[in-house]
Amino acid sequence: MLNIKNLHVKLEEEDKVILKGVDLNIGAGEVHAIMGPNGSGKSTLSYVLAGRDGYEVTDGSASLDGVDLLDMDPEDRAAAGLFLAFQYPVEIPGVGNMTFLRTAANAQRKARGEEELSAAAFLKLVRAKAASLQIDAEMLKRPVNVGFSGGEKKRNEILQMAVLEPKMCILDETDSGLDVDAMKLVAEGVNALRSAGRSFLIITHYQRLLDHIKPDFVHIMADGKIIKTDGPDLALEVENNGYADLLAEVA
C-alpha cells in the first residue's frame, strides 16, 4: 500500500535535514505504529506524505499503491486515498463543518470521476457516522473546529476519516490532549474503520493508544531514521524502559 524508500527531507527555508533515509513498507490492511523521542522526525514524515509546503525531498521516494505521492498536490493525494489526521486540527472560522465535509467528499469523488452526493444523501451518511463518534448536529453546524475542545477536534478528525473513507490513514499523535474516555472513543472510531483494504500509520508518543488500537508492527524512529522494527511488544518495551536503551543499541 504505502512504500517509502530512503526518504531524505530537509526544511525548505533553512539547511536543516530532518529525515535521513526513512524506509517503510505498509501492506494492505496493516496497522503500523511509529514511536520515537521528540524531534525524531515523526510529524515531518506525516506532513511530507500529505504534501505540506515547506519541506524539500532531497532523495528517496514515497508511493501509494505504486503511484508516486511526492509529485502530487495535497488534494490529489487525498483523492488517491491518503488521509492525515492532524496533531493540531486547524480552526477555520466562517466555514461550517458540514459544508467543509461535503465540499471535501464531493471534490474527492469528482477527482476520481465518481458522481457527487446529493445534500440529503450526504447528510444521512454523516449523521450516521457522527453518532457513533458522539458528534451531535450542533458540532456539525459550527465552523470547522472553532471552539471545539481537544477531544472534539480529534473526534472530528476521525469523523472526516470515516466520511472520506481513505485507504491509507496517517494519525499524527491523535492521542495527544485526550483523556482516557476520549481516547477510547477515538480508538473505537479507528477500529471500526479497520479493514482488509485500509492501512494505518499511527504516530504516537505513548503505548496507551496502542492498547486500544492493536498495531501489527511498531517502528522506533530516531534522528530521522527508523532504527528498529518489531511486533506490538516493542511499544511495551519503550513504555517500560524509555528510548535510551534502543538509542544506545544502534549507536
Added chain:
Amino acid sequence: MALPAHKIDGAAALLARYSAPDAPKWLANARKDAAQRLATMGAPHARDEYWRYTPPASLLGDVADVAQLDDKALFDAGDAHELVFVDGIFDAAQSTLRDDDALQIQTLNDASADIHWAADLFGALESAGQNPVPRPLAALNTARAGQGVLIRVSGAARPVVLRHKRRAANAEAMLHHVIKLDAGASLTLLEDGAAAARLNAVIEVDIADRAMFDHVRNQGRDHGRQLATHIFARLGTESRFKSFTLSLNGKLTRNEAVITLTGDNASAHIAGAAVGDGDFLHDDTIFITHDAEHCESRQVFKKVLRNGANGVFQGKILVKPGAQKTDGYQISQGLLLDDDSNFLAKPELEIYADDVVCSHGSTCGSVDDTALFYLTSRGVPRAEAQDLLVLAFLDEAIAEIGDDVLADRLRERLGGWLERHRG
C-alpha cells in the same frame, strides 16, 4: 485659519459646474445654504487629512470616466415598492409603487412646496455631520442634487427597492435621499446597482424612538465607476440602524457614514464587504458618535484585495461625556491575496465617558497557509479552498445582514466573483 485658495477655487468650480434645478422655496433655500457651506469648507484635496489615502481628484474632474454597463440585479423587488433610476434620473414608467398606509414617497425632482417634514430634514443631518470633519462632496450634493426620494414612514412599511439602471457609459449622477421614520416605524431600503459611471449620493435618515431602519446596498460590479456616497443617520431612543454595503470592483469608491446615537438604548450596525482586483480603490470612512446612554454600535468592514488593489478604512467612535454604558465595536480587515495589494486602516477612538466598553481591531494579512493545507489535505482543490477561506473571511461582515436569503444571495455573487478572479 484661512482656506488655501485652491480649495476655495475648487469649491467654486464645483458649484459652477453643476446647476441647482428649479425647486420649491424650502428646497431652494436648503440648497443655497449647502452651497454656502461648501464655499466655506472648500473642495476636498489630496493634502486633506481625510483624503490622504484616497485622492479625490478623479471625483472632481470635469467629466466622468467610462464605466462598463452592468445592471445585473442582486435583489428581487418581490412585493416591495420599486423605484427605478436610469443614469440617476427617476423613471416613473418603470417604477412600481404599491398600496402602503405606512409610507409616503415623493421624488425629489417633483417635491411639493408643502412637504414640511422633508423641509425640516433636507440638508439638516448633512449639515450637522460637517463637524468636526468637513465632507464637501456631501454639501455639494445637498446644493446640487436634483434626483432622489423623500420617504416618510409611519408604521411597518413594505421594503423600498431603489433600482439603478445605466444607459450611458460615462453618465454622472447626483442623488439625495431623505428618509424619516416616525416613532416605532420600520423600513428596509435596498439599493441595487451603481447608478452611474460617476455618482455622488447622500442619504439622510432620521430614525425616531423605537423605529428600525435596515439598509442593504449593492454598489454594482462595473469596474470603471467612481462613487462618493454619504449616509447621515440620527438615532432616537431604542431605535435601530443597520446598513450593509457590497462593493465588487470599482476604481474609486468612497463610502462615508456619519451616525449619531442621540437616544438611550439605540443600536447602530454598519458593515461592508469589498472585493477588488487591480486598479481598485475602496474607502470606508465612518464616524459614529455616542451621545446617549446604553447604546451599542458595530462597524465591521472587510476587504479582499489582489493585483495591486487598495483598501482604505477610516473609522471613528466618539463617545461624548455622559454617554455611559456605551458598547462600541469596530473591526476592519484587509485580506491581501498577493504582495502588491495594500490595506490602510486608521481606527480611532475618542472617549469622554468613564463607564464604557469600546473595542477595535484592524488586521491585514494573507490567506492562512495552515488552513489552506488543511482543506487541500482533505481533497478540496487549492483554488476552491482559497475561495472558501476568502468567503469565510468576509462572513463576519455578511452576517451583519439580518435577512438570510439576502445574505446568501450576496455570498453567491461573491463566490462568482472569486471564481472569475482566480490564479
